[in-house]
Amino acid sequence: MPVIATNTAANSAIRFLNKNASMAANSVSKLSSGSRIVRASDDAAGLAISTKLTADTTALKQAGTNAAQAASVLQVADGGLARISDVLQRMKALTAQAISGAVTSAERGYINAEYTALNSEVQGILDTTTFNGSELIKGAYNESFFVGLGASGAINAIAADLTTGVTVTAPGGGTTGATNANASAASALIDTQIANVSTARATVGALISRFETRGDQIATSVENIEAANSAIKDVDLAAEQSRLVSANVLTQAAVSAVSQANQIPQSLLRVLQ
Structure with a gap:
């Protein structure tokens, strides 16, 4: 009509x-x-999933940073241990020289002077091997680093504790007591300290390897999660x-x-x- x-x-x-x-x-x-999801009404379920995946990605990226920082802390500790090992090797050579019958008591006194100075340097390395104010190989460093998702994502990093046992008896002092026996006793103690430092470096190295492996795994997880999130939320331009x-x-x-x-x-x- x-x-x-x-x-x-x-x-x-x-x-x-x-x-x-x-x-x-x-x-x-x-x-x-x-983004394919501009408003919640565009895809409510997709938005919920994408938001959770984004949160996981954010946490994992920080976890990757934490893993790298943990490895850096332990590398500092390993560097200090390596220098102590070098000093102990020189001290071992000095004891071997002092044991030899080719040197006199006076010369053993000269050897003792260098030996004592090197022993003091070991203590100096222990005092100065720090990270962000924390002593690594003198203060029983024991911290946890969050390198994952959830409560199970923490790894405990324990650096070597060499607070005790690094001071060894000198091969002799001056012309008094500078004997082969003293040098032999010092040599045995040096062997023990070299073994202790080697064990500590092995422990630290294993932890460094673990943190580096975890960092690689986190990078892979972030890549895969971001790809999955992209499939959910990113717009198909064409x-x-x-x-x-x-x-x-x-x-x-x-x-x-x-x-x-x-x-x-x-x-x-x-x-x-």
């Missing part, structure tokens, strides 16, 4: 115009953000661009339809003329 009070065609055209314009705006938002083009065409068609619908009452008025 022809009427002029209600333009049903125009109302319908306007409804489709608003719908098409909304579709175009939504596509523009997705394309500009690069498909979304096609939808935008389609929505723009429909919007233009709806604008034209509204214009045509608005002319219908004008045509009906001619009946009254």
Whole structure:
């Protein structure tokens, strides 16, 4: 029935115009953000999963940093232990020289002077091998580093504790008591200390290897989780661009339809003329 009070065609055209314009705006938002989920209504379940994966990725990236820092701490400890090992090797050579019958008591006194100075240097290395104010091989360093997800993600890092047992008896002092027996006793003690330092370095090295391996594993996990998250939330540019083009065409068609619908009452008025 022809009427002029209600333009049903125009109302319908306007409804489709608003719908098409909304579709175009939504596509523009997705394309500009690069995300398929701009609003929760776009994909509620996908948003929940993506948010959790993003949180896991954030935690794992920090865990990777923590693993690298832990390895760095232990490498500092290993560096100190390596220098102590070098000093002990020289002290071992001095005891071997003092044991020899080719040197006199006076010469053993000279050997003792260097030996004593090196022994003091061992103590100096123990005092100065620190990280962020913490003594690593003198203060029984024992800290945990969070390198995973959840309560089970912590690894305890224990550096070598060489607070005791690093001071050894000198091969002799001056011309008094500078004997082969003293040098032999000192040599045996040096052997013990070399073994202790070697054991400590092995322990530290194993921990460094563990933290480096965990860092590699974390990097792999981050890569895989980000790939999975991308599949959920990232927009397909080609498909979304096609939808935008389609929505723009429909919007233009709806604008034209509204214009045509608005002319219908004008045509009906001619009946009254």
